[in-house]
Amino acid sequence: MKHLKAFEDALGEIHGEGRYRVFIDLQRQRGKFPKAIARFEDGEREVTIWCSNDYLGMGQDxxxxxxxxxxxxxxxxxxxxxxxxxxxxxxxxxxxxxxxxxxxxxxxxxxxxxxxxxxxxxxxxxxxxxxxxxxxxxxxxxxxxxxxxxxxxxxxxxxxxxxxxxxxxxxxxxxxxxxxxxxxxxxxxxxxxxxxxxxxxxxxxxxxxxxxxxxxxxxxxxxxxxxxxxxxxxxxxxxxxxxxxxxxxxxxxxxxxxxxxxxxxxxxxxxxxxxxxxxxxxxxxxxxxxxxxLRTDEGRRLRSLHQENAALLKKKFADAGLPVMDSPSHIVPLMVGDPERCKALSDTLLFDFGIYVQPINYPTVPRGTERLRFTPSPVHDGAMMDELVAAILAVWKQLGLDKAA
The missing domain is CATH 3.40.640.10 (Type I PLP-dependent aspartate aminotransferase-like (Major domain))
Incomplete structure (x- = not known):
């Protein structure tokens, strides 16, 4: 193919910066959100999705x-x-x-x-x-x-x-x-x-x-x-x-x-x-x-629970000393600040703990502000959050990341 080296160089630069993105093959199961089956070359395993933009789970309604x-x-x-x-x-x-x-x-x-x-x-x-x-x-x-x-x-x-x-x-x-x-x-x-x-x-x-x-x-x-x-x-x-x-x-x-x-x-x-x-x-x-x-009382109930769960996860992160970013909305960003360790954190959570959350790297956010972005829904419960925090703490220490001041 003509000019193939230019494409190889472009990919090489992305790999070199630690921001190459890998798509995870997820098989969502009707009625079981936020659980899904992740398919890997060596088999399948159940995971908990923490980064879906289907914020209220209406895709499963x-x-x-x-x-x-x-x-x-x-x-x-x-x-x-x-x-x-x-x-x-x-x-x-x-x-x-x-x-x-x-x-x-x-x-x-x-x-x-x-x-x-x-x-x-x-x-x-x-x-x-x-x-x-x-x-x-x-x-x-x-x-x-x-x-x-x-x-x-x-x-x-x-x-x-x-x-x-x-x-x-x-x-x-x-x-x-x-x-x-x-x-x-x-x-x-x-x-x-x-x-x-x-x-x-x-x-x-x-x-x-x-x-x-x-x-x-x-x-x-x-x-x-x-x-x-x-x-x-x-x-x-x-x-x-x-x-x-x-x-x-x-x-x-x-x-x-x-x-x-x-x-x-x-x-x-x-x-x-x-x-x-x-x-x-x-x-x-x-x-x-x-x-x-979502214009009915059921929608108002889901919105209320959604906000409660977002606030609860922020509190659990803060209580654990993790650098959760100050956010007044339902978005819960956890600052990592390094593309390679951000990806390593995401990969380890997935493969070792069955927790799916994608790294957010440049160009989505500025270099040096790489993060994990969590979106708790109305159906993420406290037990799931406790498991998430424990897993992050274990990997955080393993990667030598700093906690919040």
Whole structure:
């Protein structure tokens, strides 16, 4: 093959930095989450999953699964094409209506993933708004960064959650130019919240649009699971809300919600929407069932238990002297700070203790801040947590890692 050495060198560099990623073959078992079967070359063993983004276990929910069975029995497997040609079904329409109502917006638009919804929407906004300036939090997700890059708009990067820096950047620009502030509600690697109230105030002062990524909050916060904006009663001050159906809702897909004219413009102009085969009806049906269920008392019960378990695991880590990062959300990051030992810690937990948690290395996080990222769900219990802490302590000492001060 031509130029093969360039590919070999690229992989060699990743291996040399200790951040080569190996996929674990997991066989999840219906109704047994967070337990799964990991398949290795020398056999299989049961493991406990500690890093799933199916935060509430809705991918195993009976109502969701039954809705998906009904849809596939009625509609078949694929969607049949793009939404413009033959890929729109009753499930797509009903799900968009449900999501718009969830966020108290006029309309919503489905995409095949959260990555695509961010990339397609942000890149299209630059085409709709001439001379647009986009102000982006420095820790925004790669999909937002790529969408902003492709938008052709001028970019201003403000230091993470630093509203004083954001204000300074806004003050430097022409007040007549259109502006948009793009940020997240929950930053998934550190687990902190975006400073939504202050950003909305700045947006009002400088006549800027607001674009909020609620991906890691959907289903998990607010009375109806509509995210942090709902929890803070700020949804009406957010112009475009972007979310996913693949994390708290346990299925797959992404979406945006906002003013009907804004959503219709994105629908009509975003190449990432126009030229992509639509979400399969079975996925839309499952997502619709999940969104609907998490708006009920059962959803509120799951959210409460989820927060309790996250707080409990943080406390157990802290009591054991482990360097758990300060996080107000459901994300529980444990700082390691070295890519090779982070991977060694993850591997040893898996092979020796049946505990599955993946290392988080560069480029997902900056070099020197490598970590394990735990996401306890409502079905992780105290006994599982005690086993986890004991295993980490044993491997931590073996690897010569420092405990928290």
């Amino acid at each position: 009976e109502d969701v699964i039954n809705a998906m069975h009904t849809a596939i029995d009625s509609f078949g497997a694929g969607s049949g094409g793009t939404r413009n040609i033959s890929g729109t079904t009753r499930y797509h329409v009903d799900l968009e209506r449900e999501l718009a109502d969830l966020h108290q917006k006029e309309a919503a638009l489905l995409f095949t993933s959260g990555y695509v919804s961010n990339e397609a929407t942000l890149s299209t906004l630059g085409k709709i708004l001439p001379n647009l300036i986009i102000y982006s939090d420095s820790l925004n997700h790669a999909s937002m960064i790529e969408g902003i890059r492709r938008s052709g708009a001028d970019r201003r990067i403000f230091r993470h959650n630093d509203v004083d820096h954001l204000r300074a950047l806004l003050e430097l620009d022409d007040p007549e130019r259109p502006k948009l502030i793009a940020f997240e509600s929950v930053y998934s690697m550190d687990g902190d919240f975006g400073r939504m109230q202050e950003i909305c105030d700045l947006a009002d002062e400088f006549n800027a649009l607001t674009y909020l990524d609620e991906v890691h909050a959907m289903g998990l916060y607010g009375e109806n699971g509509a995210g942090v904006a709902e929890m803070l009663n700020l949804a009406d001050r957010i112009d475009i809300i972007e979310g996913t159906l693949a994390k708290g809702y346990g299925v797959m897909g992404g979406y945006i919600a906002g003013h009907e004219t804004v959503i219709d413009s994105i629908r009509s102009m975003a190449s990432g929407f126009i030229f992509t085969t639509s979400t399969c009806p079975v996925m839309a049906a499952g997502a619709l069932a999940s969104v609907s269920k």
